[in-house]
Amino acid sequence: MNLARAFAATVATLACAPAALAAETKIEPADTAFIMVATALVLMMTLPGLALFYAGMVRRKNVLGTMAQSAAAVAIVSVLWFAVGYSLAFSGDGPVLGNLGRAFLSGMGLDTTTALAPTIPELLFAAYQMTFAVITCALVGGAVADRMKFSAFCLFCVFWLFIVYIPSAHMVWGGGALASLGVVDFAGGAVVHINAGVAGLVAAFVVGNRRGFGRENLSPFDLSLAVVGTGLLWVGWFGFNGGSALSAGGRAVFAIVATHLAACAGAIVWSLLEWIQRGKPSVLGIISGAIAGLGTITPASGFVLPWHGVVIGALAGGVCYYFCTVVKMRLKYDDSLDVFGVHGVGGVLGMLMVGVFATASLSASGETAGISGLIEGKAGQIGVQALGVLATVVWCAAGTWIVLKVIDAISGLRIPADDEIQGVDLALHGEAIHQ
Numbered sequence: 001m002n003l004a005r006a007f008a009a010t011v012a013t014l015a016c017a018p019a020a021l022a023a024e025t026k027i028e029p030a031d032t033a034f035i036m037v038a039t040a041l042v043l044m045m046t047l048p049g050l051a052l053f054y055a056g057m058v059r060r061k062n063v064l065g066t067m068a069q070s071a072a073a074v075a076i077v078s079v080l081w082f083a084v085g086y087s088l089a090f091s092g093d094g095p096v097l098g099n100l101g102r103a104f105l106s107g108m109g110l111d112t113t114t115a116l117a118p119t120i121p122e123l124l125f126a127a128y129q130m131t132f133a134v135i136t137c138a139l140v141g142g143a144v145a146d147r148m149k150f151s152a153f154c155l156f157c158v159f160w161l162f163i164v165y166i167p168s169a170h171m172v173w174g175g176g177a178l179a180s181l182g183v184v185d186f187a188g189g190a191v192v193h194i195n196a197g198v199a200g201l202v203a204a205f206v207v208g209n210r211r212g213f214g215r216e217n218l219s220p221f222d223l224s225l226a227v228v229g230t231g232l233l234w235v236g237w238f239g240f241n242g243g244s245a246l247s248a249g250g251r252a253v254f255a256i257v258a259t260h261l262a263a264c265a266g267a268i269v270w271s272l273l274e275w276i277q278r279g280k281p282s283v284l285g286i287i288s289g290a291i292a293g294l295g296t297i298t299p300a301s302g303f304v305l306p307w308h309g310v311v312i313g314a315l316a317g318g319v320c321y322y323f324c325t326v327v328k329m330r331l332k333y334d335d336s337l338d339v340f341g342v343h344g345v346g347g348v349l350g351m352l353m354v355g356v357f358a359t360a361s362l363s364a365s366g367e368t369a370g371i372s373g374l375i376e377g378k379a380g381q382i383g384v385q386a387l388g389v390l391a392t393v394v395w396c397a398a399g400t401w402i403v404l405k406v407i408d409a410i411s412g413l414r415i416p417a418d419d420e421i422q423g424v425d426l427a428l429h430g431e432a433i434h435q
Contacts (some may be wrong), residue, residue, distance in 0.1 A: 020233035027111060033248045035120050035128055038243025040129035045236035046076050046138050052289035053229025054142050057284070057337050058149050061423025062146045064431050069145075070152050073138035076157045081130040085161060089169040090116065090129065095177040096167050102126075116173075117246040121145060122312040128243060129169070132191075136165055136192045143200030146419055150428045152413045156403060160199065162401040168195055168392060170255025172324045174374030182381070184358075184368055186255070187244035189350040190392040198393050199343015199400040200335055206404045223283050230287040234263055237294045241301040254362060255301040259294060262301075262313030266370040268292020269317025285321075294318035294355070295346035303358040303371055312353050320345050351389050355382030415431050 026294035055063045068266075078083075084103045084210035092099030102108065108123050118124040137157045141148070159378075171178040174187050182193035185191055212218065220226065241259045245252035268291025270282040293313035300312060324341035335341060358373035358381060407413060426432050 005388065015380075025111045026118055027121060028247070031119040031365075032121065032124060034119075034248035034252070035124055035243055037244065038130055038239035039349045040123065041239025042128070042135065043074070043234045045233050045240065046070050046131070046135045046280040049229050049232035049236055050138055050142075051229070052134060052225045053233060053287075053372055054145065054226075056222050056224065056226030056229060056336055057220040058145050059091050059218065059423070060433055061425055063221055063425065065150065065424030065428055066141070066145050068150060068429060070138045070142035072150070072154055073141070073157055074134050077134045077137050077152060077161055078130055080158065080161055081133050082126065085133060085166055086126040088162075089166045090114070090126070090174045093175055094170070095180075095240070095377035096171060098170050098174055119247055125246070128276045129173075131167055132188055132192055132240075133161060134361060135198050136159060136188075136373060139192075139196035139339055140365055142205060142337040143204045143335045144337040146210050146424065147414055148203075148207055149412060150424070152407050152410050155407045155411065159406065160400065161405045163193070163403055164195060164199065164396050164424050167399075168395060171391075172388065178209060178388050178391060178410065181387065182384045184303070184371055184385075185299045185351065185388070186354075187241045187298045189296075189347045190388055191345040193298060193347030193350070194293045194389065194392045195347075195396045197340040197342070197347055198341030198396040201333065201344060202397055202400040204333050204335045204340070205405060206304055206408075209332075210336065211417065213334045214332065220284065223287075227287055230290060234260075234290060234294065237263070243296055243349075245248075251362060254306065256302055256311030257306045258301050258312075259297050259307055260309075262293040262297035262309040262316065263290045264293070265310045265313030266296070266320075267319040269314045273318060273321050288324065288338065289321070291318045292316040292346050294344050295343050296320070296350040299347070300354045300357060302370075303354055303362055303373075305357075305359055305362070308353075308357040308359075312350065312357070315353070316346050319349055321353045321405060341365060348389050348393075352382060353384045355385040 047070050051067040054066045058066050082105060084100060087100050087102035088098050090098060091101040112122045114122045114125055137160060141153055169191050170176040170404045172183060172191050210218065237259055238256045240283045240429040242252040242256040245255055268283050268287050270292065274285040275281040293316045296314050296316035297309050319344050323345045324338045328335065328341060354373065359373045360372045360376060363369050363371045371381065373381050402411060415424060415427060
């Protein structure tokens with residue numbers, strides 16, 4: 001009798017073993033597949049998305065050099081990120097920087113996860129975050145297109161990654177000082193867009209205006225390339241914002257829909273304003289408005305309802321249009337491809353809109369659970385978000401200025417006047433797009 005009971009217990013244990021193992025397994029295949037796709041989409045945003053978007057808006061003689069910056073950012077930042085960047089941003093609990101506990105992927109096994117993304121492999125989380133670091137560095141290059149040395153840009157990617165981007169990522173996303181104060185940024189309004197925009201503005205002032213700025217015709221080479229680039233960026237943004245939910249669920253879907261509607265609203269409002277002011281809606285205006293809407297919804301996308309995305313995108317179309325036209329002309333700074341006017345201003349606006357429209361029912365569990373904004377009677381989040389914006393702007397502006405001055409002392413920042421006239425394609429790369 002005892003033997004029969006023991007046999008029955010053994011059979012029952014074996015029958016339940018798969019279920020028990022499944023219950024103990026942390027990694028979810030669906031979430032893993034979703035973030036793998038999102039990682040590919042966000043990487044596509046830089047190359048070829050941003051490369052085409054930027055290349056279509058510079059002059060023919062600078063197309064290849066502009067694309068080279070995006071390619072260089074992918075290569076340089078990726079290697080540095082997996083070496084020590086990820087560890088400094090997402091390991092440890094320091095207020096400004098993490099530690100080297102994950103340097104050179106130390107401690108990452110097949111089943112290793114992180115508390116920040118408990119249902120996917122930690123290595124995948126690191127790869128996903130890498131794509132954000134890549135595109136942020138690449139975005140800055142648009143502000144100094146046509147005139148910055150390629151060698152200087154490569155050095156910029158190295159120094160700026162460690163001085164500005166990684167501390168910012170840790171402070172906001174890695175459990176650092178700003179996160180502890182309650183600042184939230186779903187997909188990169190501060191970490192990506194404010195940093196890129198402010199760095200671009202500082203770089204534009206430090207490097208100086210292009211030859212002929214405000215006097216000569218600096219018309220884009222081929223806006224059809226920029227339209228194709230916009231399409232790739234738009235689709236890639238679904239991975240950017242939707243993927244930031246870090247799981248395949250309803251929150252990701254809400255983020256994607258809000259993102260799409262914000263882009264549409266931004267394109268419509270920018271075009272209407274241009275139509276009213278200039279009598280014609282330009283292709284450049286349509287795509288600029290879409291990118292403004294995408295950048296502005298980014299920090300709020302996982303906290304707001306789809307119709308909030310329409311409002312935020314419409315505001316982005318109007319505010320960013322004003323900065324890219326009126327403010328830029330009055331201050332006479334040459335932000336070549338409007339990195340500050342679109343991404344910097346959009347990032348600030350989006351971070352503040354979190355404090356207005358954040359909806360508690362959309363917040364995930366953990367530190368961001370129950371985040372509410374003004375429309376739910378919690379006006380205090382606006383002040384918290386404003387503090388995050390101010391801290392990011394100050395840190396980025398100071399860090400970028402220091403980085404640029406160091407690089408200028410090492411190798412110089414700007415190409416010689418003759419090379420600028422000839423174009424960076426031939427002067428720096430020995431290649432050119434022929435007629």
